[in-house]
Amino acid sequence: MDIKTLHDADVIGITTAKTAFDTLATAFGQHVENWQHEVIDRLSHSEWTGTAAGHANTRIQTLHNELQAAQQEIGLVSRALQDAYDGFAAAQAHLISALDDAKTHKLTVADDGGITWDKDPNSPNFAGNDADSQVQQIQARITAALNEADHADQTINARLAHLATNASNGTGLDSATAKADTDAANALQQAPAAGTDPNSVKAWWNSLTDAQQQRMILNHPDQIGNLDGIPAAVRNKANQTNLKNLIQNYNLQLTNLGPEPKKMLSVAETNGGPVENPDYTEWKRKRDALQEKLDGFQNIQKRLDGKLDDGLGGPGSNPPLLLLGIGDQGQGRAIISWGDPDKAKNVSSLVPGLNSTLAGVGGGDAKTAKRIYDSAVKSANDNLEPAPSIASVFWLGYDAPQLDGPSVLMKDRAVEGGAAYNQFLAGLRATHEGAPAHVTAQGHSYGSLVVGQATQHPGGLAADDIILVGSPGVGVDKASQLGVGADHVYVGTAKNDPVAAAPAPGMFVPGWAAYEAITNPDGLWHGTDPASQGFGAQRFSVADGTITDSHDNYFGKDHKGGDSLPNIGKIVSGHGNTITREDPR
Incomplete structure (x- = not known):
């Protein structure tokens, strides 16, 4: 992937293709429904019996299963195209943002990624004393955007190639194949369970486009941040969000405990000597447990924010x-x-x-x-x-x-x-x-x-x-x-x-x-x-x-x-x- 290809890519065309496949899937689904009503239902209510009827019903049911499998496979193409659009659109947006910032800083980016700038302080196009630093940042962002597009290209190409092969050799008409393909597509939207083999987790993560990965971090930070097999930088990003959520949640739980009950019950209330109020005892137990964890979370947050004055x-x-x-x-x-x-x-x-x-x-x-x-x-x-x-x-x-x-x-x-x-x-x-x-x-x-x-x-x-x-x-x-x-x-x-x-x-x-x-x-x-x-x-x-x-x-x-x-x-x-x-x- 190069800068010009990604910059000029017509990603809207992908949505046009997706819409076409959506239309095809809808029409095909209507044909499957008509087949159900006009053929299968009619035969099931007929009086046709015997050996020939048995063979016919078996074959018709097989055709019905194949039609349903084909409908699923068509729908999976549409889902892959949607993911392709999300992935390429995100990469393109990141590239354009980097190029716009380069222009703002008076940097010129060539199609091959090389960056030049005016180093004359007296020139109206002088890029500034921090140009070297800006160039490094812009180059890193451009590289990241191109890598993001490459990643989307590879993952989506593999999915579409698989579905195309199924369509050309007939395996896409097999119910078990369609189910396996559907399960695989669904798995892209759901994190593996805790305890899953880390190599399998890594393979799952790598199968996602960058846009899908970002959605997983955003929607499931607690799962992604603590899942062995996810890259360390990703875990850190997810856990930064997860930590803030935990602090907010524990503050809310402390607030919801309500006011502190009175500590002691009076002689009149106990018909004897004063004793500690059971409601207070339970309230304090819950409060102390919540506060202990909250203190731990907040201390870690301070460490991450560099707010602990110990030089680390x-x-x-x-x-x-x-x-x-x-x-x-x-x-x-x-x-x-x-x-x-x-x-x-x-x-x-x-x-x-x-x-x-x-x-x-x-x-x-x-x-x-x-x-x-x-x-x-x-x-x-x-x-x-x-x-x-x-x-x-x-x-x-x-x-x-x-x-x-x-x-x-x-x-x-x-x-x-x-x-x-x-x-x-x-x-x-x-x-x-x-x-x-x-x-x-x-x-x-x-x-x-x-x-x-x-x-x-x-x-x-x-x-x-x-x-x-x-x-x-x-x-x-x-x-x-x-x-x-x-x-x-x-x-x-x-x-x-x-x-x-x-x-x-x-x-x-x-x-x-x-x-x-x-x-x-x-x-x-x-x-x-x-x-x-x-x-x-x-x-x-x-x-x-x-x-x-x-x-x-x-x-x-x-x-x-x-x-x-x-x-x-x-x-x-x-x-x-x-x-x-x-x-x-």
Whole structure:
């Protein structure tokens, strides 16, 4: 597609063709209806019986099915032409807008896309001191419009070619074929269900024209933004809308709770001492739950807007901050990424653990992901790599256990979270551009158990390296069982980390302690200690820390975790062979 072809294209002619096919479909439908009334209905009410009648009725019914299939196929041509018009009209409008802006800025665009301008400040046609910047923007917009037209051309051509083949070879008269074609056309207007194979999701997304894609983002931001297999930039765009909708919705729900009931019931109301009003108790429970999520959503919005005064910036920062997931399921869901994982050479994805909440994602958790990013960039620079390309994801796609109950002692949240995390990384693998990225799956605290469970799904985890820090066990006995090779499993454990030293459950059962110590000396609450020699992973150096701070210092600034963060950066950037090592315990 070139500029002149798209600019001069008579897209209105497509609507003329669509109208003609609509007329044909209507007329054909009337013939099918007449066939039903004048032939089939008459025969069904006749007295004609016998062998010949049976054969005739069978053949007539077959003809009726073929006519109905043909009617469906004609209608599908009309739908394809409508999508063609929408796609080409949008691309043409984008091109014309870019060319008009170029003219406004006194830039001349040639048919081949080259741009020239007057650089003489004394000339009445001087393009201005910002001409270079304007040229880059205009060129990018022109390229995007041409690519949009090419995409529409390819997808619509494939649909029309398929329907034309059906018409020429007779397969379009088959009811099953017509149904399959109709289902495929309907699928273009409906997002795949959550949990669909990411490669299938990617294929579906690529089958849409740009105009159809934009309609899906506009009409279904919650589905598109959280669907693994959708490109990261698209997910970010959809989730920006979804986040604003969630904030609006939760503000509305808080308003609809009504005024606060009185807190206490009087002696007269209870025929006894004053007690807390049950209506107040329920109102407060609902209010607190809504407010907690709203605070989390608003904090993430502030982070994206660059309104948190901590120097990390927002959407215009370098690297860009993308919102890859947001939702209010359970305790809340949020996935953010410093850098675009679809374009990065090295991708890290951290799963948090104990006490992680939605409210923390926009604050300290965003800082953690950025520290990993910075450490990986430094490692790449130290190894003299040109233009290091990193993406650092913070993945809160599950209900992390809290210290308000026994959830941290159970495996069920890790099993559920592991399935979602496995799907997420598969999605990143599917949408990555160019050569596959070097992917590092990271798990901190209970999050390491989530990563461990994610590796146990058929096909394994779409990761090249695994980092486990502050781990209470990952649900397997050997590093080799995690599917990436024991030499690609890295473990960091602070000497004084209480979580990474939580004993196996049997140690708390009278009579079992001695047996457990003998039969499973490296046992933790969720399996074999990943830092033990028997587990077989590579252990990297971290600071001992104290019993109160060591668990949270693995990604800490100012080297509170010793060599921990620099080692993590080396692994993420693909230089795990340069880590500072520590002997397993």
